[in-house]
Amino acid sequence: MDNVICPICNGPMTDSGYANYLSSIKIFTRVPVFYCNLCDLFSKILPPDLLQNHLNSAAYILPENEQTYYQKKIGFFNFITSLILRYKNHPRILDVGCSYGHLMMAAAEQGIDADGVEINDSFRERLKTKGFRVYKDLFEVSHRYDAITFIDSFFYFQNPLDVLRRCKDLLKEDGILLLRLTNRNWLARLRWTLFKRSDLSVLGDTTHSYSIKSISRSLNQTGFRIKDIHLFEKGRMKKIFHLLAYLLAIATFKQFVLTSGLIVVACREA
Ligand SMILES: [Zn+2]
Numbered sequence: 001m002d003n004v005i006c007p008i009c010n011g012p013m014t015d016s017g018y019a020n021y022l023s024s025i026k027i028f029t030r031v032p033v034f035y036c037n038l039c040d041l042f043s044k045i046l047p048p049d050l051l052q053n054h055l056n057s058a059a060y061i062l063p064e065n066e067q068t069y070y071q072k073k074i075g076f077f078n079f080i081t082s083l084i085l086r087y088k089n090h091p092r093i094l095d096v097g098c099s100y101g102h103l104m105m106a107a108a109e110q111g112i113d114a115d116g117v118e119i120n121d122s123f124r125e126r127l128k129t130k131g132f133r134v135y136k137d138l139f140e141v142s143h144r145y146d147a148i149t150f151i152d153s154f155f156y157f158q159n160p161l162d163v164l165r166r167c168k169d170l171l172k173e174d175g176i177l178l179l180r181l182t183n184r185n186w187l188a189r190l191r192w193t194l195f196k197r198s199d200l201s202v203l204g205d206t207t208h209s210y211s212i213k214s215i216s217r218s219l220n221q222t223g224f225r226i227k228d229i230h231l232f233e234k235g236r237m238k239k240i241f242h243l244l245a246y247l248l249a250i251a252t253f254k255q256f257v258l259t260s261g262l263i264v265v266a267c268r269e270a
Pocket of ligand 1: 039
């Protein structure tokens with residue numbers, strides 16, 4: 001495969017290996033992975049329909065897993081809600097890729113109006129019966145918001161800059177964008193550079209895998225600027241490694257960010 005173009009800088013990407021990618025329930029397919037050195041972005045090349053099949057097969061889509069996910073994540077969603085409240089009083093929020101709607105529920109508990117975007121039809125219908133407004137597509141949304149959140153969902157979109165530009169249209173003048181991303185590029189780069197590992201499955205199920213550098217470049221290209229990057233993820237740092245990685249990042253003034261996730265808060269460029 002040649003001529004793979006970086007979705008951020010339009011420069012050529014380098015063939016860097018492959019990843020095993022969930023293609024239907026418990027079935028994995030090998031897909032090629034490319035890298036942009038300028039942006040520090042890893043991208044999987046996904047054939048048509050594969051992303052859709054993936055999203056229909058992931059564990060977090062199965063109704064029988066809802067309670068488990070709720071218990072595992074509700075502390076984290078309460079933390080995200082409190083984070084939004086640090087920036088905005090009485091916000092109206094839009095959660096993109098809202099899945100079971102647990103963040104919307106955590107927000108509603110705090111009296112916050114929360115709408116969602118969810119591609120999965122049955123989730124959408126279920127959330128509507130609970131009284132939530134849920135859109136199928138970001139481009140169908142007709143309101144403006146104080147905060148738009150993407151919790152582990154932004155990295156699925158194949159066209160990140162279009163998504164960010166759309167968010168800019170949907171945010172109020174002083175609105176904020178909150179992106180929770182996985183942070184595994186450093187690990188993939190390490191394995192790839194030191195051990196010549198071409199299996200980059202460590203990147204997880206992202207379409208594009210971001211680091212601070214690649215998300216900064218994406219945001220700058222689309223008229224956003226980063227306000228804060230939060231590395232402490234209350235309710236989600238269950239292992240000692242998570243705490244150590246956080247302490248390392250703080251001790252090195254974010255020179256070594258090996259935390260498992262990044263929470264990026266951005267606002268419109270003045
Ligand atoms: Zn690039």
